[in-house]
Amino acid sequence: MTGTPDPHATDRSHDPRETGLGGGLTAYLPISRGRFRLEAQLDVPPGQVVALIGPNGAGKSTVLHALAGLLRLRDGVIALDGRLLDEPASGTFVPPQRRDVGVVFQDYLLFPHLSALENVAFGPRARGLARGPAREEARTWLERVGLASHAGSRPAQLSGGQAQRVALARALATRPQLVLLDEPLAALDAGTRLEVRSDLARHLREFGGSAVMVTHDPLDAMVVADRIVVLENGQIVQDDAPAEVARAPRTEYVARLVGLNLHRGQGDGATVRLDAGGVLHVADAAAGPVLVAFPPTSVTVHRHQPEGSARNVWRGTIAGLEQHAHTIRVQVAAPEHPPVLADVTPAAVAELELAVGADVWVSFKATDTHVYPGATH
Numbered sequence: 001m002t003g004t005p006d007p008h009a010t011d012r013s014h015d016p017r018e019t020g021l022g023g024g025l026t027a028y029l030p031i032s033r034g035r036f037r038l039e040a041q042l043d044v045p046p047g048q049v050v051a052l053i054g055p056n057g058a059g060k061s062t063v064l065h066a067l068a069g070l071l072r073l074r075d076g077v078i079a080l081d082g083r084l085l086d087e088p089a090s091g092t093f094v095p096p097q098r099r100d101v102g103v104v105f106q107d108y109l110l111f112p113h114l115s116a117l118e119n120v121a122f123g124p125r126a127r128g129l130a131r132g133p134a135r136e137e138a139r140t141w142l143e144r145v146g147l148a149s150h151a152g153s154r155p156a157q158l159s160g161g162q163a164q165r166v167a168l169a170r171a172l173a174t175r176p177q178l179v180l181l182d183e184p185l186a187a188l189d190a191g192t193r194l195e196v197r198s199d200l201a202r203h204l205r206e207f208g209g210s211a212v213m214v215t216h217d218p219l220d221a222m223v224v225a226d227r228i229v230v231l232e233n234g235q236i237v238q239d240d241a242p243a244e245v246a247r248a249p250r251t252e253y254v255a256r257l258v259g260l261n262l263h264r265g266q267g268d269g270a271t272v273r274l275d276a277g278g279v280l281h282v283a284d285a286a287a288g289p290v291l292v293a294f295p296p297t298s299v300t301v302h303r304h305q306p307e308g309s310a311r312n313v314w315r316g317t318i319a320g321l322e323q324h325a326h327t328i329r330v331q332v333a334a335p336e337h338p339p340v341l342a343d344v345t346p347a348a349v350a351e352l353e354l355a356v357g358a359d360v361w362v363s364f365k366a367t368d369t370h371v372y373p374g375a376t377h
């Protein structure tokens with residue numbers, strides 16, 4: 001069942017009783033969909049932007065749909081600024097249009113037959129504002145997103161970036177307490193994306209309510225969000241500030257996403273015996289289950305056995321080469337060592353004649369590794 005109001009449910013949305021749930025979004029979401037099981041606790045205070053990231057099928061859309069009211073809970077609770085939105089135990093369910101929630105979803109496209117101004121005014125109108133004031137409000141929002149001069153344009157006359165800004169203005173014009181964004185930048189080309197991304201960060205910061213944005217792009221998450229929540233297989237596996245996620249990713253998926261080498265193992269003083277095989281020399285004293293991270297920029301690739309002081313040195317084969325902005329990311333595989341990512345310059349690729357299948361040596365210093373406790377939950 002998706003979003004259809006149940007006539008038997010009591011809407012306690014205007015019940016002034018205290019829920020004791022505090023400001024912003026508070027949600028506990030135990031949701032089953034077929035064999036998939038999601039269990040997530042998500043609290044987002046006012047003024048905070050959370051990026052929800054995770055692999056395909058992790059449950060990101062399920063979270064957004066539940067928060068928007070498009071998917072009704074069977075258990076758990078969703079409250080916004082102390083107002084219950086969904087709580088099966090008490091029979092509370094506030095339908096989507098009565099939640100103070102703005103959405104920028106890919107499938108909630110702009111109305112093609114309405115101008116940009118009318119699209120934005122639609123939200124305030126739907127919330128009961130008279131036509132004149134709703135249009136005034138819409139004009140203000142279009143100005144804020146830099147589209148005042150496109151007020152009369154239909155969506156088909158707007159670029160992808162402009163349409164995205166109209167969608168954002170439409171969501172914010174209702175002055176919601178929570179805004180939900182589903183891959184808001186995914187449809188944009190790289191150049192437009194860069195610009196819209198930083199604008200989006202600014203608008204969400206100024207908005208003052210809680211925001212939850214689903215994205216596949218680590219850069220979107222790093223630039224736009226105050227906090228990154230990583231969902232894998234229906235579970236939150238990491239919930240940290242962006243810098244912390246980049247510094248100390250807790251799973252291989254996150255490490256790959258932020259471009260770090262990450263390995264799990266057992267610490268024993270200056271070495272870590274990896275669960276997947278191999279040993280790494282580390283600088284921090286390690287004990288028990290740990291994660292070891294090191295950036296691809298700290299790994300050097302050689303054609304011959306290198307001399308020098310690096311403690312981690314082994315021979316492997318190039319399993320892949322990938323262009324990343326101004327560097328080439330080289331994947332090196334070796335039977336008795338962990339797979340390693342190394343960032344090298346295009347000049348080095350040419351000079352060392354690096355190609356898939358080539359025999360190489362990798363080296364990196366113990367002091368370039370970062371060790372932290374490995375228990376994820």
Ligand SMILES: Nc1ncnc2c1ncn2[C@@H]1O[C@H](COP(=O)(O)OP(=O)(O)OP(=O)(O)O)[C@@H](O)[C@H]1O
Pocket residue numbers: 033034036054055056057058059060061062063
């Ligand atoms: N209507 C549905 N009925 C049954 N199962 C569903 C339904 N919608 C989604 N699922 C399942 O729920 C799980 C989570 O899906 P969801 O769309 O929330 O993941 P996601 O993280 O948003 O993925 P993506 O990044 O691919 O959009 C998947 O295993 C999916 O197959």
